Amino acid sequence: MSAPGAQPPHLRRARDPQGREHWIWHQDGADYSIALGAELADAARWLLAWRPGSAPPGPPAAASSWTLLRPGRPGKGLAIGKNFAAHAREFGSEPPEELIWFPKLPDVLIGPGEPVMIPTWLDTRVDPEAEVVALVGAPLSGASEAQAAAAIAAYTLGNDVTARKQQGLDRQRGWPWLRSKNLATFGPIGPWWVPVTAVTDLGGLSLRGLVNGEVRQEALLRDMIWSPGAALSEISRWTPLQPGDIVFLGTPAGVAAVQPGDVMRVEVDGIGALESRVLAGPPGALAPMGPPAA
Numbered sequence: 001m002s003a004p005g006a007q008p009p010h011l012r013r014a015r016d017p018q019g020r021e022h023w024i025w026h027q028d029g030a031d032y033s034i035a036l037g038a039e040l041a042d043a044a045r046w047l048l049a050w051r052p053g054s055a056p057p058g059p060p061a062a063a064s065s066w067t068l069l070r071p072g073r074p075g076k077g078l079a080i081g082k083n084f085a086a087h088a089r090e091f092g093s094e095p096p097e098e099l100i101w102f103p104k105l106p107d108v109l110i111g112p113g114e115p116v117m118i119p120t121w122l123d124t125r126v127d128p129e130a131e132v133v134a135l136v137g138a139p140l141s142g143a144s145e146a147q148a149a150a151a152i153a154a155y156t157l158g159n160d161v162t163a164r165k166q167q168g169l170d171r172q173r174g175w176p177w178l179r180s181k182n183l184a185t186f187g188p189i190g191p192w193w194v195p196v197t198a199v200t201d202l203g204g205l206s207l208r209g210l211v212n213g214e215v216r217q218e219a220l221l222r223d224m225i226w227s228p229g230a231a232l233s234e235i236s237r238w239t240p241l242q243p244g245d246i247v248f249l250g251t252p253a254g255v256a257a258v259q260p261g262d263v264m265r266v267e268v269d270g271i272g273a274l275e276s277r278v279l280a281g282p283p284g285a286l287a288p289m290g291p292p293a294a
Helices: 040-049 085-090 145-150 164-172 228-238
Strands: 010-015 021-027 030-033 077-081 100-103 116-118 130-136 152-159 187-195 206-211 214-220 246-248 263-268 272-280
Touching: 010 040, 040 130, 040 152, 040 187, 130 206, 130 228, 130 263, 145 152, 145 228, 152 228, 152 263, 152 272, 187 272, 228 246
Parallel strands: 077 246, 116 272
Antiparallel strands: 010 021, 010 187, 021 030, 077 100, 130 152, 130 246, 152 187, 206 214, 206 263, 263 272
16 A cells, blocks of 8 residues: 555556657656557556566656546446445435446546536436446456456546436336436546555545535445455356456445536545546537427
8 A cells, every 4th residue: 555645556548748648657656658558458457467566567757747538448337336335225225135237338438637517408416426446357257256356457436427316217217227327428437547456455445525625425445235356246147347347336325416616526545536527518418309209
């Protein structure tokens, strides 16, 4: 674990002043170039193999001022619902007996500092959901909990922004949570990937969600009902997971609405912080069409 205030070992995606995108590796207070393909799967495999004490993977890079980008595009994005008991109960239900999971589509994911845009036509409360995100580094299919845990390459932070009223309406109809969770820009992730081998006690870390500097959500990660390994094992019973896939691991209690102008922040000591401002307007500026005329 890094000392307080220090950045942990991490792999980030950044844009240099000439507009070129790079993977940058950070360890022991210094940045290094690393020769990886643009695909997140390549980064995931490398992160899974990294061990503390490893030599830097390339030459030093003067990248501290480069623009931080979304840390890669996943092959699949999935998310877990109601994985903290108190969050389930704040919406009037007991924790589910089975794992609830749903898609978080890659096209809605954005990077650190990018704005979350609430379409002007959207007639619903919008809530941030502070989460930790796991990166899969090896193929999983019908995996045991131990196999799934061993395939987690790294962690970052995520904000599973949700159109809450629409989620409730769709639930009443027996419809999936797909559209309430997947409006354009409703998925900030970042700031970087911290290798799992650099996180010595995930359960002892505190996950916090803030709005305008006020803590609204906070819980220890050991309070998750389904551990990362157990969750990925269960998902792998139903669908294969591949290097470069990501899974949002669930959010604590305390969710509440945000408005345009608010600043949302997700933070975990030892991993990092992810900040996004809420704005109104495009993308998705046009209201959805109703059913076709008879």
